[in-house]
Amino acid sequence: MALTVRAAVAVEAGRTELRELAAPTTSATSGLLKVAVTGVCGSDWPYYQQLPASRGPLVLGHETVGHVAELGEVARAKWGVKEGDLVALEEYLPCGHCEFCRSGEFRLCDATDWRLGGLRYGATGLSVEPGLWGGFSQYQFLHLNTVFHRVPAGVSPRHAALALPLANGVEWTYLQGGAGPGQTVVIQGPGQQGLACVVAAREAGAERIIITGLSNETDTRRLALARELGAHHTIDIESQDLLETVADLTGGLMADLVIDCAAGGTDSVVTAIQLARKRGRVILGGQKRRRIPEFDSDRIIARFLTVKGMRGHSYESVELALQLIAGDRHGVKKMSTHAFGLEDTDLALRSLAGQGVQGAIHMTIDPWR
Missing domain, CATH: 3.90.180.10 (Medium-chain alcohol dehydrogenases, catalytic domain)
Known part of the structure; x- marks a missing residue:
C-alpha cells in the first residue's frame, strides 16, 4: 500500500x-x-x-x-x-x-x-x-x-x-429493556438512538410505540421518519403535555418501558421516571454530564420500578442489528x-x-x- x-x-x-x-x-x-x-x-x-x-x-x-x-x-x-x-x-x-x-x-x-x-x-x-x-x-x-x-x-x-447505532437500539429496547408484545414503549428523543429504539421496539412486537421530540424543524422531520419506521404516536413536548398525553393513550396505565435518549438537560430523566407504570422499566441511554437537582428516588420504590443505565452495545446486539439492516x-x-x-x-x-x-x-x- x-x-x-x-x-x-x-x-x-x-x-x-x-x-x-x-x-x-x-x-x-x-x-x-x-x-x-x-x-x-x-x-x-x-x-x-x-x-x-x-x-x-x-x-x-x-x-x-x-x-x-x-x-x-x-x-x-x-x-x-x-x-x-x-x-x-x-x-x-x-x-x-x-x-x-x-x-x-x-x-x-x-x-x-x-x-x-x-x-x-x-x-x-x-x-x-x-x-x-x-x-x-x-x-x-x-x-x-x-x-x-x-x-x-x-x-x-x-x-x-448503521450497525452500531442500531445495535444500541436493540440492546436498550429489547435485550436490556425487555420490550415485547402487548407493551407500551415510550422513547424520549428522536435522534439516531431514539429512532433505532423505534425500530427495535417494532421488531420486538410492542403494541404501542410513542416517541417524543421538540417543535423545531429537525425534530419535526425526525418524528415523521419515526412514524415511517414504526412509531404509533409522536408527541411534541413543547405543544403537548407529555404526561397527560401518555396517560390518555394508555388509559392511565402509563408505559411498560421508557427509554431516555434525549440530549441536553436532566429533565428527561425525571420525566422518564414519571412516565413508567408500576413495575415498569426505565432505560437511561444518554449521559447528561451533570447532576439531577430534584430527583425523587422514593417514586422508584413506590412504583416498584427497574432503572438501568446503559453503556453502548453487546456483541449480540450488533449481530442482530446487521440482520435488521440486511433485510x-x-x-x-x-x-x-x-x-x-x-x-x-x-x-x-x-x-x-x-x-x-x-x-x-x-x-x-x-x-x-
Missing part, C-alpha cells in the same frame, strides 16, 4: 484538518483495514467540540466499515477473517481476560474505558503509536483485540455503518441520509448539532470520495 494515508485529524476544538500520515507497519499481532466508510456518531461531538488536550490531536470515527487489507499470522488465527473480507468494527478494544470479557460483557472491561487510560477506536490520540486509531481516514490500524463483525452479503458499507426491516436504511468526503468532515460533525446540513440523521464519511 502507499507510504502515507490521508486522514481528517481533529487538531483543536471545532476543527479538523486533512493530513498525510505515515502508514502503519503491521506485525504478526496486528493488521490494517482499508476503510470504506465510517459513520458519524453523536458521541463524536464532545471530542470535536472540546478536544481533550490529553488525547488530541486524534482521528475521530468509530463506526468503521471496511475491507481487511493486511493480516499478521497471529492476528489471522485469532480473528478468523481473511484479506478482502468486508467487516464492521466495534469501538471497544477489550483485554480479553478479565471477568467482564470472559462473561461476554467486554464493553465493561477497564481496557475499553479511555477515562482509565484504555484504548478505543475514534478516541485515541496520534501520540499513541501507530496513530491511525480512527475511521475518518483511508486506512485504520487493527489492534490484536479488535472486535469484528462480518457484513452480510448484499449490504453496502454505507448501510452497514431492511421496517425501512431502517432510511436512517442513512448523507455521505461526505474527508474534506467535509467538519461539516458532517457540525451537522450533529444542527449547524450544518438540514435533515441529517445518520451520516457517513467516505475517505475515497
Whole structure:
C-alpha cells in the first residue's frame, strides 16, 4: 500500500484538518483495514467540540466499515477473517481476560474505558503509536483485540455503518429493556438512538410505540421518519403535555418501558421516571454530564420500578442489528441520509448539532470520495 494515508485529524476544538500520515507497519499481532466508510456518531461531538488536550490531536470515527487489507499470522488465527473480507468494527478494544470479557460483557472491561487510560477506536490520540486509531481516514490500524463483525452479503458499507447505532437500539429496547408484545414503549428523543429504539421496539412486537421530540424543524422531520419506521404516536413536548398525553393513550396505565435518549438537560430523566407504570422499566441511554437537582428516588420504590443505565452495545446486539439492516426491516436504511468526503468532515460533525446540513440523521464519511 502507499507510504502515507490521508486522514481528517481533529487538531483543536471545532476543527479538523486533512493530513498525510505515515502508514502503519503491521506485525504478526496486528493488521490494517482499508476503510470504506465510517459513520458519524453523536458521541463524536464532545471530542470535536472540546478536544481533550490529553488525547488530541486524534482521528475521530468509530463506526468503521471496511475491507481487511493486511493480516499478521497471529492476528489471522485469532480473528478468523481473511484479506478482502468486508467487516464492521466495534469501538471497544477489550483485554480479553478479565471477568467482564470472559462473561461476554467486554464493553465493561477497564481496557475499553479511555477515562482509565484504555484504548478505543475514534478516541485515541496520534501520540499513541501507530496513530491511525480512527475511521475518518483511508486506512485504520487493527489492534490484536479488535472486535469484528462480518457484513452480510448484499449490504453496502454505507448501510452497514448503521450497525452500531442500531445495535444500541436493540440492546436498550429489547435485550436490556425487555420490550415485547402487548407493551407500551415510550422513547424520549428522536435522534439516531431514539429512532433505532423505534425500530427495535417494532421488531420486538410492542403494541404501542410513542416517541417524543421538540417543535423545531429537525425534530419535526425526525418524528415523521419515526412514524415511517414504526412509531404509533409522536408527541411534541413543547405543544403537548407529555404526561397527560401518555396517560390518555394508555388509559392511565402509563408505559411498560421508557427509554431516555434525549440530549441536553436532566429533565428527561425525571420525566422518564414519571412516565413508567408500576413495575415498569426505565432505560437511561444518554449521559447528561451533570447532576439531577430534584430527583425523587422514593417514586422508584413506590412504583416498584427497574432503572438501568446503559453503556453502548453487546456483541449480540450488533449481530442482530446487521440482520435488521440486511433485510431492511421496517425501512431502517432510511436512517442513512448523507455521505461526505474527508474534506467535509467538519461539516458532517457540525451537522450533529444542527449547524450544518438540514435533515441529517445518520451520516457517513467516505475517505475515497
